[in-house]
Amino acid sequence: MAWTTNTTACNVLYSLLTGPLDQIDQSTLFTAAGSVTMSQLVFFNATASPDVIKLAATGLATTLDSTLINAYLCSYKNSQTQSQALNGLVTILVNGQSTVENLSDAINGFYQFIS
Amino acid sequence: MKKLLPAILLLIFYIHPVAYAQLTPPGTPVTKVINVTYPKMSQGQIDSIKKNAINTIFSNPDLYNDAYTQFINSLKGNPNKLYTFMRDMNIKFKTFQVNNQSPALGFEYKYNNSWTKNKQLPTKSVAQSFNINLSGNVAFKKADNPTNLMETGFLYNGTSIWGGVTKKNDTATAKRLIQIAGLIAKNTIPNNPAIEKLYEEQNQLVKITNQYYLGLNVKASYENTQDFSKRQFVPGLLVNAGAKAWDKSEALQYFNLPDYPFALLRLITGTDDSFRLSGASFPSALMGVDYVIPNQDSLRQAVTGGLNPFSRFRFEASFKTKAARVANKAIYFSADFRWYRELFATSAELGAGIASQTYFVATLESNNGFFVSYTAGRLPFDKKDNNVYGLGFHYNFGNWQ
Numbered sequence: 001m002a003w004t005t006n007t008t009a010c011n012v013l014y015s016l017l018t019g020p021l022d023q024i025d026q027s028t029l030f031t032a033a034g035s036v037t038m039s040q041l042v043f044f045n046a047t048a049s050p051d052v053i054k055l056a057a058t059g060l061a062t063t064l065d066s067t068l069i070n071a072y073l074c075s076y077k078n079s080q081t082q083s084q085a086l087n088g089l090v091t092i093l094v095n096g097q098s099t100v101e102n103l104s105d106a107i108n109g110f111y112q113f114i115s
Numbered sequence: 116m117k118k119l120l121p122a123i124l125l126l127i128f129y130i131h132p133v134a135y136a137q138l139t140p141p142g143t144p145v146t147k148v149i150n151v152t153y154p155k156m157s158q159g160q161i162d163s164i165k166k167n168a169i170n171t172i173f174s175n176p177d178l179y180n181d182a183y184t185q186f187i188n189s190l191k192g193n194p195n196k197l198y199t200f201m202r203d204m205n206i207k208f209k210t211f212q213v214n215n216q217s218p219a220l221g222f223e224y225k226y227n228n229s230w231t232k233n234k235q236l237p238t239k240s241v242a243q244s245f246n247i248n249l250s251g252n253v254a255f256k257k258a259d260n261p262t263n264l265m266e267t268g269f270l271y272n273g274t275s276i277w278g279g280v281t282k283k284n285d286t287a288t289a290k291r292l293i294q295i296a297g298l299i300a301k302n303t304i305p306n307n308p309a310i311e312k313l314y315e316e317q318n319q320l321v322k323i324t325n326q327y328y329l330g331l332n333v334k335a336s337y338e339n340t341q342d343f344s345k346r347q348f349v350p351g352l353l354v355n356a357g358a359k360a361w362d363k364s365e366a367l368q369y370f371n372l373p374d375y376p377f378a379l380l381r382l383i384t385g386t387d388d389s390f391r392l393s394g395a396s397f398p399s400a401l402m403g404v405d406y407v408i409p410n411q412d413s414l415r416q417a418v419t420g421g422l423n424p425f426s427r428f429r430f431e432a433s434f435k436t437k438a439a440r441v442a443n444k445a446i447y448f449s450a451d452f453r454w455y456r457e458l459f460a461t462s463a464e465l466g467a468g469i470a471s472q473t474y475f476v477a478t479l480e481s482n483n484g485f486f487v488s489y490t491a492g493r494l495p496f497d498k499k500d501n502n503v504y505g506l507g508f509h510y511n512f513g514n515w516q
Contacts, residue, residue, distance in 0.1 A: 005300045008293055015296035019314050020321045020361070022395040025437060025445035026314070028482065030300040040447075040482050042395045047451040047476045047488075048433035050227050050248040052399055055274060055330045055355045058242050063279035063323060063361070070281045071321045073289040083233040086242065094227050097205055114289055 003034030003101040009108040010034070012072060013100065017041070021063065024100070038103075039096030046096055057093035061086050064107075074111040085110040174220050179208035203228060204249075211254050221254035239277045246270040253341055264494040268336030272355075279326030279359060292320055305443055323361035325394075330355035332403065345412045353403030353429070360394035368392045373434045377448060386440040396436035403429055404458070418467040426458040438479060450477040453494070 003010055014030050017023040023041040024033060039046045043056040065086055068074040076085055088106045092098045156164075172178060183206060190198040205225040210218040226249040233242045251265030284292070295313050302310045332353035339346035360368035371392045381387040408424040409415055416422055431453045438448040453474040460470035473492040480486040 005297065008296070011296040011300040012293065015299040015314075015317060016321070018299070019317050020323055022393060025440060025482075027305050027440055027443045027445060029303060029305070031303075036482065040480075042393070042435055042437065042447070045433045045435040045449045045451060047449045047478055048399075049401070049431055049451075049453070050225075050246070050250070050268075051270065051272075051330075051332055051334075051353060051355055051401055052357075052431060052433045052451075054227075054229065054244070054246065054272060055328060055357055055401075056399060058244075058274050058330075059276055059279060059326055059328045059357065059359060062240055062242075062276050063326060063359070066280040067321060067323065070283045071289065072292055073284060073286060082235055086233045087230070090242075090244075091229065094229060095203060096225070097202075113293065114286065 003104065005030060007104070007108065008113045009111070010101075010104045012068070012113070013104045013107055016064070016067060017100065020067070021060070023060075034099060034101040034104075036100045037096060038093055038098045044093075044096060050094070053096075054090075054094055057090050058086075061089035061093055064089060068107065068111050073114050077110060077112045080110055174210075174218075176208035176210055176220060176222075179220075179222070183208070200226075211252070219254050219256050221252060221256075223250075223252050225250045239275050242272075242274045242276065244270075244272045244274075246272065248336075251341070264338060265341060266336055266338050268334060270335075271333040272330055274328055274330040274355075276326065276328045278324040279361065281321055281323050284320065288320055292317065295320075325362045325365050325367045326359040328355075328357050332401075334405075343411075345409070347407055347409040347412070349405045349407050349427075351403055351405035351429070353401055355399070355401045357399030358397045360392070360397055363394065367397075368394050371397050373398055373450075374436050377436045377438050380439055381437065384439040384441070386437070386445075393436050396434070398432060398434040400433070401429075401431040405429055405455075407457075414467070415464075415469055418463050418469060419461065425460075428454075428456045428458055430454045441481075444481050444483060446479055446481050448477070448479055451475070455494075 005011055010030075014024075014033050017033070018026045018028065023043060024036055028036065038044050038057075043060045044053060045056070046053075065082060069082075076082065088110055089103070092103050092106050187198075187201055190201060203226060206222055207224075208220070208222045211221050212218045227246065229244050229246040232244070233240060246269065248266065248268040248270065253265075295317050299310055299313055299317070304310075330353075332351075332355060334349075334351045334353060336349045336351070337346065338349055358367065360371060362368075369392065371394075374392050374396055377396075378387070378390055378392050382390050405427045406424060407427050409422045412422060431451065433451045435447060435449040438446045440446070451474075453472075455472045457464060457470040464470040472494060474490075474494050475492050476488065476490045478486050478488040
């Protein structure tokens, strides 16, 4: 999967991270946002212990899941469960080297957007 | 291991000559450059120049960062468990400098992996996870290591999360949100007023409630110094708490006390058009008790006459927020404070300064990788308090182009 404006998951993730979730500064345009790493997001304090980062990542994953399901009316793809989706998101979020593009790939894999 | 690692890196360096291509024509082996003979120079002078050249090249952490990145990329062609492990292993080569000593080469490593199970209840969600964490700093000369603590940890975490949810939209609203997302993503003009209106509309349609989380951690970790001269097994119990003030109409945002000076700074620098506290940057805290079983700790043995296990209180507070935007680049401030205090310490332990440690680190970092950092205090096993300043670039190996 590429980081492209042709993919709804990319667009929605970008608009959420620069908007309500306030994780990326709005001066970062879409083209540059795909390579932004988790360690550069506001929730991820790289100077903190992994315990602190994990809790913040779990909280953000829960909010992201709720937003996709309730605000965007997404459903879980291929009979996957909320637990699997959250697990997948947290795995990406706790890895400081994962990129926003990696996160959008995960969202695209777990969530079906309405057409 | 410490002797083997430089050899492995040298091997990687020779396999990937691209790393020094900017100094010499592409494809030129290092040995050929080094072995050029110069007339009118004595053999001693030539050897001295060679030695200096080699020292300069091989004392630069950028060389190792580049070579390591090339090594990771070479594994990409044949994805396997080794590649997955190496990809997730965050290694950053850097120089250490303590007080007025000369810089010393070394690296920092971090590896985190976790397995999680989640359950959604009517009023909250509960996440349970099992983690493995490896972290530490390794100086190629161990005496130059200012933050000499390596940690290998296993952790069970049960986290309850209240809030952080959005209300259910109807289909038309959801479609409008997707349309807004597409328009925002296609924008190529910074500070575009039309896009700011779209963000406002999106904020009206995506209302997230305030979020509170409380975690219970059961932990077992193994701490050691770089040369394993001191090591100890540390089981522990931790309580971890945090919040996010997503809802701007609620009062929680006003309790984000550390963000007040940065909200003012953002206003002064024109980053924000009004005094606005960040809901996403709420501080988090962790406290708990570790049970420490020292195995080899000569200082403790000399002070206490033995290596008896002891309980240690631990507190950590963490905070990150956007400080300002300069030349269309956001600059983030991160800080972390840790306090370790031995419970029921004897007067001898207090007098020797081994009963309590504090550690503070603060950084200013731009998304292009440039950072300035300040570290004060010490972690367990550090011999003395240090003030360490850092300046440099962070490399993200996974994004190497």
